[in-house]
Amino acid sequence: MPLAHSRVARSPYPETLRAILNVKSADQSRAWLSHWDLINPEPTPLWNLPHAAAQLGVAHLAVKDESLRSPLCSFKALGAPIALMRLIMRLWPSHDVDPQALIAGRHRELVSNFTVISATDGNHGKALAAAAQSIGCHCVIVLHANVSAEREQAIAAYGARVVRIAGNYDESVEHAAQLAKANRWHVVSDTSYEGYEAIPRDVMQGYGTIAAEVIEQSSTTSGEPAFTHVFLQGGVGGLAAGVASYLWEHYGANRPRFVVVEPRQADCLYQSALAGHAAKATGSVDSVMAGLACGETSPLAWKILQACIDDFMLIEDEDAVAAMRTLAAGSGDDVPIVSGESGAAGLAGLAKLMHAPALAHAVGLNAQSRVLLISTEGATAPGVYAELVGASADTVATRRDEWAAQANTTSNATSNATSNATSNA
Ligand SMILES: Cc1ncc(COP(=O)(O)O)c(C=O)c1O
Missing domain, CATH: 3.40.50.1100 (Rossmann fold)
Structure with missing residues (x-):
């Protein structure tokens, strides 16, 4: 089974981890980087995909679209x-x-x-x-x-x-x-090793901006998280640590369930979960998901992940390609999204679980689940993207912008849990 569970605490964010990553420092990073002219001044969109949610059998599905973070086309502009x-x-x-x-x-x-x-x-x-x-x-x-x-x-x-x-x-x-x-x-x-932690810590801390925006964009009257599950794709573990630590510190013991998704050939976080310590991948470490093709877990990221990731799962390259196509296609109700090979891994993971009822049950996913995915990149390799999706990134982006303009005029683009930041789409 491509799934490993962890017995992690449902507790407030520990002081020991606050010394590594914390909301205060993440918010300072966000403020400092907001002055960079290569960062979009608007938050990235948090798109609501009701059609995909219904198809997959969950109550709600939202995608944070990091293709629009910067002309660099990925969340890495924050690190x-x-x-x-x-x-x-x-x-x-x-x-x-x-x-x-x-x-x-x-x-x-x-x-x-x-x-x-x-x-x-x-x-x-x-x-x-x-x-x-x-x-x-x-x-x-x-x-x-x-x-x-x-x-x-x-x-x-x-x-x-x-x-x-x-x-x-x-x-x-x-x-x-x-x-x-x-x-x-x-x-x-962006990865740590013995005696080298300050810089990868700062890189991970920068990713907290994604979580900060999600909290603002999805705030509920009760203050509870709008999502039951958050899917985080894993390379060396920095993205997952940066986002999960922020959400954990903010929501405390009520935090959502965190699921880490990796390519089968680059399973270093999955292997770390099995071993109980930062470990190496067992596969070839070659994947179409180039950003996730990492052979070694970042030990500093692992300190956070081992304490809060509930489930680790593996996907195949073809799962990611299918998810790219689904996101690019959109529907009348769902905006088309330009999501690159690594960006679409979260949707690929969710689809894999929802198509196997025993796996979905094991991760607590059902018709009441409210799921957050992070599309961490757009078409960062446009030639590869066009070949895999069968349409260029520009074509999909045009369809996205037309969809958003149409949704704006009919004002059906928002729900009370999710705002579609159409202004920067
Ligand atoms: C698009 C994309 N998503 C996710 C990741 C994974 O991030 P990390 O290596 O911090 O786990 C990367 C890493 O390069 C990436 O480029």
């Missing part, structure tokens, strides 16, 4: 940039660096000889390259053999120097660490 800002502020404590001025490039002279480096499977590296360009420092990005040429071009377009290696993701991480050591560059990674 590396804020970590880079905080790193520079730590390295130059006596320079009174102002965050708003920093991300606008007004401390350019201070950082003109400063170089950051990271390995990436695409989205993290693009966000780091874009932030370095805005701030005015240098950026080197290490890519493994399976990163597509169009993802490489997208990173290079933001001024980064790209180093390509023959090996896999984990080898690219190692290569970046060696280059950093040899050249006295600074690694800005």
